[in-house]
Amino acid sequence: MHPLHGLNSSHRRPGEVHVIVGPMFAGKTTALLRRVTAESDTGRSVAMIKSSKDTRYAKDAVVTHDGTKFPCWPLPDLLSFKHKIGDEAYQKLDVIGIDEAQFFGDLYDFCCEAADLDGKTIVIAGLDGDYLRRSFGSVLDVIPLADTVTKLTARCELCGKRAFFTLRKTDELQTELIGGADVYMPVCRLHYANEQRSAAMETARGSFGATIAQNDLVVKTAATV
Numbered sequence: 251m252h253p254l255h256g257l258n259s260s261h262r263r264p265g266e267v268h269v270i271v272g273p274m275f276a277g278k279t280t281a282l283l284r285r286v287t288a289e290s291d292t293g294r295s296v297a298m299i300k301s302s303k304d305t306r307y308a309k310d311a312v313v314t315h316d317g318t319k320f321p322c323w324p325l326p327d328l329l330s331f332k333h334k335i336g337d338e339a340y341q342k343l344d345v346i347g348i349d350e351a352q353f354f355g356d357l358y359d360f361c362c363e364a365a366d367l368d369g370k371t372i373v374i375a376g377l378d379g380d381y382l383r384r385s386f387g388s389v390l391d392v393i394p395l396a397d398t399v400t401k402l403t404a405r406c407e408l409c410g411k412r413a414f415f416t417l418r419k420t421d422e423l424q425t426e427l428i429g430g431a432d433v434y435m436p437v438c439r440l441h442y443a444n445e446q447r448s449a450a451m452e453t454a455r456g457s458f459g460a461t462i463a464q465n466d467l468v469v470k471t472a473a474t475v
């Protein structure tokens with residue numbers, strides 16, 4: 251067996267995978283930091299990784315929306331982590347926290363290797379759904395690998411009830427769009443549906459307006475001929 255594989259080493263206990271999901275502002279990063287700090291307080295060796303795409307609050311730290319910070323490795327992918335940290339340091343690690351997990355395409359492969367073969371405890375925080383409530387990245391793919399799955403909720407910004415979804419406030423359409431409260435807000439089911447409906451009506455009104463303008467042009471052109 252490969253020397254890095256922790257199940258062969260006597261001190262290593264079996265790996266674990268814990269997944270924390272929910273909309274933006276639900277406290278996912280807060281829960282991740284709490285868990286990793288608690289592990290560190292018991293003497294386990296920890297490391298934190300976040301996607302290098304997330305440059306909102308700091309480059310080299312995971313930061314919650316209310317300002318709690320934890321130093322981290324900002325990486326474009328997870329499988330490069332072992333190489334970046336070095337084999338010796340990797341072997342000594344017990345716990346790996348991963349924030350913004352929706353941005354890591356290799357999340358599944360990394361968790362299999364790190365938990366099953368290397369005996370690491372992996373704590374993952376990420377969005378389960380994007381602003382259109384579609385499965386986001388590979389976060390849902392790792393649920394079959396997980397020991398525990400926790401779905402957190404935020405407070406709906408429009409009524410204060412429990413918020414399960416993230417609404418995008420701008421009209422940009424790409425799936426990945428880094429931002430905070432300037433671009434997104436957590437909402438309940440009712441307000442998600444209402445806001446999506448009014449956005450759809452706005453779009454329809456826009457294209458109806460364009461059709462009228464186009465027809466107007468056609469009529470005018472016909473009149474001039």
Ligand SMILES: Nc1ncnc2c1ncn2[C@@H]1O[C@H](COP(=O)(O)OP(=O)(O)O)[C@@H](O)[C@H]1O
Nearest residue numbers: 274275276277278279280314315316404405436
């Ligand atoms: N609408 C909201 N609902 C809940 N928390 C909010 C809201 N807006 C801002 N917050 C703040 O965000 C914090 C959670 O931040 P964080 O752990 O970074 O969340 P996440 O990682 O899920 O986006 C809350 O403790 C609260 O202070």
Ligand SMILES: Cc1cn([C@H]2C[C@H](O)[C@@H](COP(=O)(O)O)O2)c(=O)[nH]c1=O
Nearest residue numbers: 273274275380381416425426427428429
């Ligand atoms: C809904 C949604 C979010 N994002 C981005 C916006 C933020 O940069 C992160 C989520 O951060 P948080 O720690 O959960 O607050 O993801 C995106 O790119 N696309 C989306 O649809």
